[in-house]
Amino acid sequence: MPNLEDWIPNRKAKPIFAEIRRRGVVSKFDLLEMSGLTSSTLTRMLEELATSGWIEESGLGESSGGRRPLLYRLKHDRGYVLGLDVSRASTRLVLCDLQLEKIDSASWQMTERMTPDRLLQEIEAAANKMIAKHGLDRGRLLGIGIGAVGPVDRTNGTMLNPLYFPAEGWSQVPIGPKLERMLGVPVLLDNGANTALLAEYWAGSQQYRHLLYVRAGVGLRSAMMSNGQLVYGAVDMEGSVGHMIIQTDGPPHPERPHVFGCLESFVSIPVLEKQAAAKLKQGRRSVLTDWVDRPDDVGFHHLLKALSADDRLVTELFTQAATYFGIGLSNLLNILHPEKVILGGPLITSNELFYQISTQVALKNTLYYPTYPVTFSRGKLSDDALAVGAAAMVVDRLTS
Known part of the structure; x- marks a missing residue:
């Protein structure tokens, strides 16, 4: 099977293709300015990419005084x-x-x-x-x-x-x-x-140089991008955000009992389910008791339904989890200083309360607030x- 790097064999043509892909539609003039190539070399690269089916012409751009420049775009079905x-x-x-x-x-x-x-x-x-x-x-x-x-x-x-x-x-x-x-x-x-x-990033965040992504669901997962490139560590960092210590005398991690008070001990779907079951066993009133035979049968879908019904117990649990999540986010902001934070996962997408509380807490605990112009958003692509x-x-x- 061919290596992916060999599909476009000409090394000089690769950044041209990458720029056309990044910008969607781009003029030959802009490509000439970006690439630093001579006009004849760029023309040859464009012809090569077009002949092999990677790009195609897309009409003419606006004139800046001379001839209208040719526009190019990706050939999506190549x-x-x-x-x-x-x-x-x-x-x-x-x-x-x-x-x-x-x-x-x-x-x-x-x-x-x-x-x-x-x-x-x-x-x-x-x-x-x-x-x-x-x-x-x-x-x-x-x-x-x-x-x-x-x-x-x-x-x-x-x-x-x-x-x-x-x-x-x-x-x-x-x-x-x-x-x-x-x-x-x-x-x-x-x-x-x-x-x-x-x-x-490809769904519309290319204008940001520094991006942070955090996903909250069954566990906590995070990623960082700087200047359009993912940031990697010596080991896989995806789950490290969940092990950020929030409270040193806090509860143990659900799967790693030697770790106490980390963010994932306070913020995850399994933790919310266990907390709800524990409160029901203590006799707390909730609509959940009408929907399950035993407290341990409470699932995330029950919690979301109760949250929509303004159940006091479940609203309290989500508010607490969102507050801890916001504290964790503020720690990330203070260390990484991203321009934009994209939040995803079931805890973010399934209810407005969690998103609003967590982002407000994060901002209030961030260095340089309110002058630090960080942007929060939910992920565009969801599932x-x-x-x-x-x-x-x-x-x-x-x-x-």
Whole structure:
């Protein structure tokens, strides 16, 4: 199979292609200014990219006194990419064109029966079905990107030891090599927070130099981007935000009892469920008692329903969790100073209360507030973010 880097063999043509992709539609004049190439060299690069089908002409731009410049854009159907989001509650597969427009998708619930082998078989069947359904040339399938629960080994394509998976076997899973053999295309792996941030970047945040992404759900996951590049550490950093110590004499981490008072001990779906069950056992009044037979049966969907009903107990629990989350965000802001913070995950997207309280607390505890002009937003892509970002990772590699 061809390496992704070899699809565009001319090294000088790669930054031209990358700039056209980044800007959507761009004039030859702007490309000349950006690239520093001579007019004849740039013309040759553009002709080469157009002949091989990567770009196409898109009319004429506005004149600045002379001839109207030619405009160029990506040829979206030159190739196709698959993006896979492997998360604790569900897994999603998307098929996208080069502009990351979604063509098709499939999803699976991560039940106790969804072992790695079973999931990979489902993914292989779904990918082949999508390609056949849309009549795509398999030779134009560039590869598949995977955004998985960390920690991951990106080099070897392995999911290491993620927490909270319902099924057995989700430790030391060589998901990259396995899918490469099954689908016959290159596979790239990164943690899901990084791929979600990539997706949000390409969905309209390219104007920001420093971006922070935090996802709050079953656990806490984060990613950072600076000058359009993801920031990596010596080890996978996706879950590190959850281990930020908020209160040294606080409760132990749900899965790591030797760690006390970290952010994930106060903010996660499992923690909220356990807190609600404990309060019901203490005799606290709540509409939850009408919906479950036992306190331990309380699930996240019950909590959201109670929150919508203005249940006092559940509102109290969400307010407390959002406050702690806001404190954690303020620590990140004080250390990293991003221009924009994108928040995602079920705790953010499923209710307004959590988002509003957490962002207000974060700002009030941030150095230089209110002059520090940080922007908060919810993710634009919601459930598709991690998978679409994984597909973006494959397109990015074309110009590496």
